[in-house]
Amino acid sequence: xxxVPSPAPTGDELLKxxxxxxxxxxMRIVAALLESRNYVxxxxxxxxxxxxxxxxxxxxxxxxxxxxxxxxxxEDGKAMKYFEVTPFFYELTPHVVARAAMTITETADRTAKExxx
Amino acid sequence: xxxVPSPAPTGDELLKxxxxxxxxxxMRIVAALLESRNYVxxxxxxxxxxxxxxxxxxxxxxxxxxxxxxxxxxEDGKAMKYFEVTPFFYELTPHVVARAAMTITETADRTAKExxx
DNA sequence: CGTGCCTGTCAGAAAAGGCTGACAGGTATC
DNA sequence: GATACCTGTCAGCCTTTTCTGACAGGCACG
Numbered sequence: 001x002x003x004v005p006s007p008a009p010t011g012d013e014l015l016k017x018x019x020x021x022x023x024x025x026x027m028r029i030v031a032a033l034l035e036s037r038n039y040v041x042x043x044x045x046x047x048x049x050x051x052x053x054x055x056x057x058x059x060x061x062x063x064x065x066x067x068x069x070x071x072x073x074x075e076d077g078k079a080m081k082y083f084e085v086t087p088f089f090y091e092l093t094p095h096v097v098a099r100a101a102m103t104i105t106e107t108a109d110r111t112a113k114e115x116x117x
Numbered sequence: 118x119x120x121v122p123s124p125a126p127t128g129d130e131l132l133k134x135x136x137x138x139x140x141x142x143x144m145r146i147v148a149a150l151l152e153s154r155n156y157v158x159x160x161x162x163x164x165x166x167x168x169x170x171x172x173x174x175x176x177x178x179x180x181x182x183x184x185x186x187x188x189x190x191x192e193d194g195k196a197m198k199y200f201e202v203t204p205f206f207y208e209l210t211p212h213v214v215a216r217a218a219m220t221i222t223e224t225a226d227r228t229a230k231e232x233x234x
Numbered sequence: 235c236g237t238g239c240c241t242g243t244c245a246g247a248a249a250a251g252g253c254t255g256a257c258a259g260g261t262a263t264c
Numbered sequence: 265g266a267t268a269c270c271t272g273t274c275a276g277c278c279t280t281t282t283c284t285g286a287c288a289g290g291c292a293c294g
Contacts, residue, residue, distance in 0.1 A: 022138075173283085
């Protein structure tokens with residue numbers, strides 16, 4: 001059980017993880033969700049944050065594979081999206097970083113790309 | 118030798134490390150410096166980046182404790198700042214993140230703080 | 235003394251990220 | 265039908281980060 005991506009993550013993956021976790025709010029969100037899985041609105045109240053904003057942070061974390069959200073139907077029919085943290089594990093060393101750095105997708109070539117279309 | 122801050126980093130420390138490493142340029146800088154320590158101007162040429170910009174990235178990495186710079190005097194008297202990577206090591210797990218999240222210095226309270234002074 | 239290479243910093247433009255209020259849809263209860 | 269929850273998205277503002285060009289100083293070589 002529990003897949004752990006430990007050893008050699010791809011550059012883009014590590015980049016998403018690090019930039020996702022490198023934010024005070026998102027770190028606290030992970031902390032809150034680790035204590036108990038929760039749905040968006042309740043979590044927003046708990047940590048005192050607007051829903052749209054929390055929503056944005058959550059999908060940033062989810063895009064990085066650090067949390068997962070499941071849309072569940074409560075008994076009374078209400079649709080609520082529960083989030084919980086993934087058992088992720090990354091080792092952060094110079095070697096790992098250097099290895100990942102080689103496989104970074106250049107997202108910085110918006111030159112003569114729009115026109116080609 | 119080589120101090121490794123592995124187990125339970127403070128929130129602010131982890132925050133600095135993650136946001137420092139969560140950037141494509143800075144990952145490449147670490148990669149380049151791991152191969153061989155280098156001074157600013159040469160490194161700038163090597164990775165094709167402006168000196169002022171590289172300078173900024175370097176001091177961001179240094180502030181996070183991931184690289185160290187030493188100002189050395191070459192034989193011909195020129196002052197050159199050599200950078201090299203630190204043997205850092207961080208474990209990234211939900212538990213570590215949650216633990217760090219509790220010790221985050223609220224830098225976001227510029228409310229009734231100026232007046233108190 | 236001009237040229238070259240080193241160091242650093244500064245102001246200001248450009249891009250990215252964070253944040254808010256308003257809106258739309260859904261289902262259940264009074 | 266009005267209220268009260270839940271979900272999501274969108275335009276627009278504001279702050280932070282990223283990036284560039286120009287400038288300062290230092291030391292050595294021709």
